[in-house]
Amino acid sequence: LGSAERGLLVHKDRLVALSASVMKTIREVLAKHQPRRALPRELFLSGCREITHAALLDAVFNHLLVKGELVKVGPHIGPADAQVKLTKNQQAARAKLLEEITAAGLTPPTTKELATTVGQKLDQIEPLLHVSCEDGLLVKVAEDLYFSAEAIGRARQLCADFLAQNGPATMAQLRDAWNISRKFSVPLCEFFDASGLTVRNGDLRIAGPKMNQP
Numbered sequence: 001l002g003s004a005e006r007g008l009l010v011h012k013d014r015l016v017a018l019s020a021s022v023m024k025t026i027r028e029v030l031a032k033h034q035p036r037r038a039l040p041r042e043l044f045l046s047g048c049r050e051i052t053h054a055a056l057l058d059a060v061f062n063h064l065l066v067k068g069e070l071v072k073v074g075p076h077i078g079p080a081d082a083q084v085k086l087t088k089n090q091q092a093a094r095a096k097l098l099e100e101i102t103a104a105g106l107t108p109p110t111t112k113e114l115a116t117t118v119g120q121k122l123d124q125i126e127p128l129l130h131v132s133c134e135d136g137l138l139v140k141v142a143e144d145l146y147f148s149a150e151a152i153g154r155a156r157q158l159c160a161d162f163l164a165q166n167g168p169a170t171m172a173q174l175r176d177a178w179n180i181s182r183k184f185s186v187p188l189c190e191f192f193d194a195s196g197l198t199v200r201n202g203d204l205r206i207a208g209p210k211m212n213q214p
Contacts, residue, residue, distance in 0.1 A: 023069060027082075036131065106155055108145060
């Protein structure tokens with residue numbers, strides 16, 4: 001097995017047993033965090049810490065990822081066959097959240113505003129927002145801002161067109177191109193920078209390496 005320690009050898013039967021124990025524990029941890037299909041690797045590692053020592057545990061996780069029993073979902077991991085279980089109330093709340101965010105386009109409500117709209121607490125809607133991101137329906141742009149995938153695609157195209165026609169742009173110019181306020185342009189620009197869609201040089205931004213990728 002590959003790991004931080006070279007030369008780590010594990011008997012085939014032990015690897016099978018360790019893999020089974022790890023997957024069982026991962027499913028148990030995931031069940032406590034429903035509705036979610038993936039969680040931070042560190043959280044799963046912590047839950048599995050009693051199974052074996054850290055280096056071997058890390059190697060088993062890598063083995064399961066290579067085999068496809070574990071998969072990456074954004075920055076997180078989870079079982080390849082994991083299914084999210086939503087109650088009827090959660091399904092209704094999620095549908096309302098998606099409706100509100102999609103209708104708002106490039107000026108979506110904050111998570112606090114969304115919680116008020118659907119009549120739930122923040123900790124109740126956050127898992128629903130996470131799942132929607134995992135499903136490719138939403139994109140988390142800032143800690144309290146989620147955009148629809150369609151809105152991000154539109155913002156990306158507007159940005160690409162402006163930069164192609166005018167060259168390097170300031171945040172104010174992109175804000176005007178998007179026709180939004182600073183409240184939304186600041187996190188959107190920072191998200192574009194972090195995603196490689198744009199590259200910032202001082203007060204100017206140019207198209208990044210991922211701007212024209214599918």
